[in-house]
Amino acid sequence: MKKNHVFMAIALPALALFFIFHTYPALQGIFYSFTDWKGYGSWNFVGVKNYLNVFKDNRAGAAYIFTFQFAIVTTIVVNIISLLIAIGLNSKIKFRKTLRAIYFLPYILSILIIGFIFNFIFAHFLPQIGTVLGSELLSKNILGNPDLAWIGIVIVAVWQGVAFNTLLYLAGLVTISEDLYEAASIDGAGIWTKFWKITFPMIAPFFTINMVLSMKNYLMVFDQIVAMTGGGPGKSTESISLLIYRGGFEGGQFAYQSANAVVYFVVIVIISIIQLKILNRREAAN
Amino acid sequence: MTRKKTNWIITVLLILGSLFILFPIYLAITIAFKTPPEMAGNLLVLPKSWSFDNFKQAIEMTNFFNAFKNSFFITFFVVIFTVLTNSLVAYAIARNLHKKFYKTLYFYFLSAMFIPFPIIMLPLVKQTSAWGMDNLVGLIVLYVVFNLSFNVFIYIGYIRSIPVELEEAAIMDGASTWGVFWKVIFPLLAPMNATVAIITCLGAWNDFMLPLVLLSDQSMATLPLVQYIFQSQFSTDYNLAFASYLMALAPMILVYVFAQKWIISGVMRGSIK
Amino acid sequence: MFKKITTGFATMALGTFILTGCSSSDSSDGVKLELFSNKSESIDTYKELIKEFEAENPDIKIEFNSPPEAETVLKTRLTKNDLPDLMSIAGNATYGELARAEVLNDFTDSELVKTVQPSYIDMIHRLVGSEVEGIYGLPYATNANSVIYNKQKFAELGLEVPTTWDEFIALLEKVKATGETPIYFTLKDAWTGMISWNSLGANIAGEDFAEKKNAGETSFVKSYDEVADKMLKLISYGHKDNMGVAYGDGNNAFAKGEAVLYIQGNWAIPEILKANPDIELGVFPMPVNNDPDQNKLVSGVDVLLTMNKETKHKDEAMKFIEFMMKEEISQKYINEQKAFSAIANIYQEDPVFEGIKGNFESGTITSFPDHYYPxxxxxxxxxxxFLIKQDKAVFLKKMDKEWEKVENR
Structure with missing residues (x-):
């Protein structure tokens, strides 16, 4: 066989499979979003009615607000904490290998099961502590409070998310030569100046990747919520993924939730592009 | 020049921080060994006796070994097929990126990374069940195919750093394109293969959403899915539930304890790319 | 290192293959049926009954499946065109939808229908609506949406079972004054709020609310004002973390005597007794109005048995349903589950239910309003x-809007 034919013989099946299992379902989803299909039985075209309804739907609106609030806060908190830990792990410390292993541990664990464990902590352990301390706020399950439940989910997401991002930052930090810092020290630069003038510019590409990847992951939050609140109390922690799953199947709103999914997709693409643009420009400016 | 001394403040801070990571795991272990009456008191104390009754009961109740077998079966084959096929596809694309078709293909796979799973979830569930793929084999196929978009991205970066001269020498010796890949390129990809294998392994082992929506036969349930399915049956028997959680987490923790350095450097390699 | 691990994995995989090979071969003979249930409380009972059935029918294997969020799972299965062979589900909107989708077996010509009390056949018939004729499920067990009370505490505090709303509130005040918790709420699980909601709604807004609402004759704003007020009144008698405790933990807490009253259905009783076998319980219908004659007990079809129209093993599935409907089996089911039977001539004699027995005898019963919600x-x-935010006007409007929205899709 000719070389080019071999490459084609490899690429074409990959393309075909990917199209069949990824693109084709996506196209189907778009198609059904213009119908009134329940997921079974007969259907009719309804034009853009589903889309108009998504924009008028308070429940969907609330899910978008919750999901974004959660994703933005978690992304920021995860990145701050993991940057701090990475800097810590990169300095001259004892037990570096062990500590690094511990901080990376959450990455290998199932989010769902961690969620179940934290669910117990919030329902039984923290109230026990709160009662001992006499704190009114802590003595109740924060997952039962619609204003605080999302924080519980952020805590779990951060607990797990820090692991991977720390590693990424660490990968960036080890490439910075010690000499740079020493030169800066001779010039009389403080810790703060060193961070902004040396550390941060050097790890900026990692910062970009972390921000984009974290944001995208947290916009799809599902496992943590299923394990901890099931979307409650009320609908205060219902994420878009959960809404599509629940509404799409249980509510018999297959077509409607498909429209919701398409809107969601457009939103994610726009955000990713904006993020990349802004972060790249900042990087270039540095 | 001054050689820096150990920074004890940071060391202590990091140790304190690591307690926060270890605490839920400590709690899971102790509760898994306790009995329901012990739950009434201080949750932090160690169990009175280290009996494995909760584990025995959880194994029976959740049919643990069956779920373990399912998870293992899926993970094993997903890792094997992902490494073998995805590297091959990446190679084909990497060596032809100057051609329009392959360049388009590259961006096609890449752009799929931005499509959130819920968007294809509803139609995919219908499609796979209509084709009789709502089983373990179906899951394996889907994981391998979905993994393409990320893996092609990281493989290509690596393959492009391998000098073409190496291949040309092999071709001179009469090797086919096929032979070149398996004899020359694939071994050179070993570090990247390890990275992909680790990330794929963790992803397949811990995934919950795809098994949840795809599998309807309970005897096919994976470990995380089983924990979910038995939520209502654990009810308030937290000791039993935690024993079950712990067993579901244990295989990965064990692997991690022994291969920790290798896993961390593997994931790190993937991220530097 | 890499090589060692790879070989290790390969050996393990080989082992897995052998294991898989073995386990799949021993289940190949005989018929395998899947039984899907939406009630976590009945898991143990079902497991026992299945064992008994399999002993009688060695060539049939029943695979029992009772996942959380069962209705979402069942709908997913409907979408996948992969319904279980046998289903044990509640007589609610999901049943209505399955029946309208014409995926369930029609039992109209079955002898078994005759053993079921006709009023329950009517009840599930209304769920399906008029578009589709036929009986797509056999009502099996029914329930009672009640107030459960701790008899020992009642005696200690000198309390009597209330028959009017005012008496009920007076009782709650009295309990509160002693420093005990009057009602144990478990509202972290949203559905537990519906127990009070249904008792209040059925007695205040009437049984035909859903029909009228669909006809545009009434709305939540118009009919549920009093219901909402009374909900808020009740919640003021809870404990300090009403929204933070889940149903399972609530059963435990009530069993330990942490409250005097528990607004729950009969299905919670076995769970409470499991946590504390010594507790003495009683039940009464929630007295919603001040005229005792107008207070009805909310009761519905808790379990109906049905099967997939297209199951490959119709005869075997039917055999299981026949087994379940046998007198001694249904008696056993309701005894263990502390439920009531939909089958004629089978009675729940447990003294716990003294307080609502009269309702069943005289027929002062009404169905669950929320079973008819879309x-x-x-x-x-x-x-x-609403129970958290306590914003009545906004809430009622929202209920109307959500209803219409779903109906419009």
Whole structure:
């Protein structure tokens, strides 16, 4: 066989499979979003009615607000904490290998099961502590409070998310030569100046990747919520993924939730592009 | 020049921080060994006796070994097929990126990374069940195919750093394109293969959403899915539930304890790319 | 290192293959049926009954499946065109939808229908609506949406079972004054709020609310004002973390005597007794109005048995349903589950139910209002949210809007 034919013989099946299992379902989803299909039985075209309804739907609106609030806060908190830990792990410390292993541990664990464990902590352990301390706020399950439940989910997401991002930052930090810092020290630069003038510019590409990847992951939050609140109390922690799953199947709103999914997709693409643009420009400016 | 001394403040801070990571795991272990009456008191104390009754009961109740077998079966084959096929596809694309078709293909796979799973979830569930793929084999196929978009991205970066001269020498010796890949390129990809294998392994082992929506036969349930399915049956028997959680987490923790350095450097390699 | 691990994995995989090979071969003979249940409380009972059935029918194997969020799972299976062979589900909106989708077996010509009390056949008939004729499920067990009380505490505090709303509130005040917790709420699980909601709604807004609402004759704003007020009144007699405790933990807490009253259905009783076998319980219908004659007990079809129209093993599936409907089996089911039978001539004699026995005898019973709400409306989450925010006007409007929205899709 000719070389080019071999490459084609490899690429074409990959393309075909990917199209069949990824693109084709996506196209189907778009198609059904213009119908009134329940997921079974007969259907009719309804034009853009589903889309108009998504924009008028308070429940969907609330899910978008919750999901974004959660994703933005978690992304920021995860990145701050993991940057701090990475800097810590990169300095001259004892037990570096062990500590690094511990901080990376959450990455290998199932989010769902961690969620179940934290669910117990919030329902039984923290109230026990709160009662001992006499704190009114802590003595109740924060997952039962619609204003605080999302924080519980952020805590779990951060607990797990820090692991991977720390590693990424660490990968960036080890490439910075010690000499740079020493030169800066001779010039009389403080810790703060060193961070902004040396550390941060050097790890900026990692910062970009972390921000984009974290944001995208947290916009799809599902496992943590299923394990901890099931979307409650009320609908205060219902994420878009959960809404599509629940509404799409249980509510018999297959077509409607498909429209919701398409809107969601457009939103994610726009955000990713904006993020990349802004972060790249900042990087270039540095 | 001054050689820096150990920074004890940071060391202590990091140790304190690591307690926060270890605490839920400590709690899971102790509760898994306790009995329901012990739950009434201080949750932090160690169990009175280290009996494995909760584990025995959880194994029976959740049919643990069956779920373990399912998870293992899926993970094993997903890792094997992902490494073998995805590297091959990446190679084909990497060596032809100057051609329009392959360049388009590259961006096609890449752009799929931005499509959130819920968007294809509803139609995919219908499609796979209509084709009789709502089983373990179906899951394996889907994981391998979905993994393409990320893996092609990281493989290509690596393959492009391998000098073409190496291949040309092999071709001179009469090797086919096929032979070149398996004899020359694939071994050179070993570090990247390890990275992909680790990330794929963790992803397949811990995934919950795809098994949840795809599998309807309970005897096919994976470990995380089983924990979910038995939520209502654990009810308030937290000791039993935690024993079950712990067993579901244990295989990965064990692997991690022994291969920790290798896993961390593997994931790190993937991220530097 | 890499090589060692790879070989290790390969050996393990080989082992897995052998294991898989073995386990799949021993189940190949005989018929395998899947039984899907939406009730976590009945898991143990079902497992026992299945064992008994399999002993009688060695060539049939029943695979029992009772996942959380069972209705979402069942709908997913409907979408996948992969319904279980046998289903044990509640007589609610989901049943209505399955029946309208014409995927369930029609039992109209079955002898078994004759053993079921006709009023329950009517009840599930109304769920299906007029578009589709036929009986797509056999009502099996029924329930009672009640107030459970701790008899020992009642005696200690000198309390009597109330028959009017005012008496009920007076009782709650009295309990509160002693420093005990009057009602144990478990509102972290949204559905538990619907127990009070249904008792209040059925007795205040009437049984035919859903029909009228669909005809545009009434709305939540018009008919549920009093219901909402009374919900808020009740919640003021809870404990300090009403929204933070889940149903399972609540059963435990009530069993330990942490409250005097527990607004729950009969299905919670076995769970409470499991946690504390010594507790003495009683039940009464929630007295919603001040005229005792107008207070009805909310009762519905808790379990109906049905099967997939297209199951490959119709005869075997039917055999299982026949087995379940046998007198001694249904008696056993209701005894263990502390439920009531939909089958004629089978009675729940447990003394716990002294307080509602009269309702069953005289027929002062009404059905669950929320079983007639459109599926996917998520009423329980809206009620849960209302109990936190306590914003009546906004809430009632939202209920109307969500209903219409779902109906419009």
């Amino acid at each position: 599926a996917g409306m998520g009423a329980e989450n809206l009620v849960q949210e």
